[in-house]
Amino acid sequence: EPEVTQTPSHQVTQMGQEVILRCVPISNHLYFYWYRQILGQKVEFLVSFYNNEISEKSEIFDDQFSVERPDGSNFTLKIRSTKLEDSAMYFCASSESISGRARDEQFFGPGTRLTVL
Amino acid sequence: EDQVTQSPEALRLQEGESSSLNCSYTVSGLRGLFWYRQDPGKGPEFLFTLYSAGEEKEKERLKATLTKKESFLHITAPKPEDSATYLCAVQEADSWGKLQFGAGTQVVVTP
Structure with a gap:
């Protein structure tokens, strides 16, 4: 069964460093997303990506964040200068459509736990 | 203001004891409501x-x-393997797929 994969599973970094989180969405999906979940809190939307551009982003997704689909399979989230408050689990998700009728379900990856020291 | 509220926050059930979880939402136009475990x-x-x-x-x-x-998410005759946090999320009609999640209901089913 197709699944979303993410690497690494755990990333430890120093404050101010750049990190890149990687995801391989399900192959026939067209819509890609990043969410984050701070420990003990709810899952929060960061950004959606379609047709090689950002289609929607939250207030959290400021200039320190960027996303890219560098090839036909990978989808990355870059944090340019990490802060302590960026420590969280980051989830990538993908969906086939956003039709409001069918195949809208977003499938999530296992997550990357980011720890900023 | 939270647009998705789940209740209860936590639920402890005996195996076989059916129950329901609630997700209330306030969005102007709903495209879809999603349940996750x-x-x-x-x-x-x-x-x-x-x-x-x-x-x-x-x-x-x-x-x-x-x-x-x-x-509502109804759990009928739950088993211990149904223990998890159940999340509700809404997607607004004018969004590009953004899911807005509730805080979840943590369910523990004891044998």
């Missing part, structure tokens, strides 16, 4: 999508229903 340290696992009031979906011991203001 999340195990500790894992990503959300898709369960159901509901699109319109009156719709119901079932999967094994779980049944989801939708009204214009809320959704």
Whole structure:
């Protein structure tokens, strides 16, 4: 069964460093997303990506964040200068459509736990 | 203001003891309401999508229903393996897929 994969599973970094989180969405999906979940809190939307551009982003997704689909399979989230408050689990998700009728379900990856020291 | 509120926050059930989880939402136009299951340290696992009031979906011991203001997830005769956090999320009609999640209901089923 197709699944979303993410690497690494755990990333430890120093404050101010750049990190890149990687995801391989399900192959026939067209819509890609990043969410984050701070420990003990709810899952929060960061950004959606379609047709090689950002289609929607939250207030959290400021200039320190960027996303890219560098090839036909990978989808990355870059944090340019990490802060302590960026420590969280980051989830990538993908969906086939956003039709409001069918195949809208977003499938999530296992997550990357980011720890900023 | 939270647009998705789940209750209760936590629920402890005996094996076989049926119960319901509530998800109330306030969005101007709903494209879909999604239920997910999340195990500790894992990503959300898709369960159901509901699109319109009156719709119901079932999967094994779980049944989801939708009204214009809320959704219920009914767990019938739960087993210990149903222990998880159940998340509700809404997608607004004018969004590009953004899911707005509730805080979840943590369910523990004891033998």
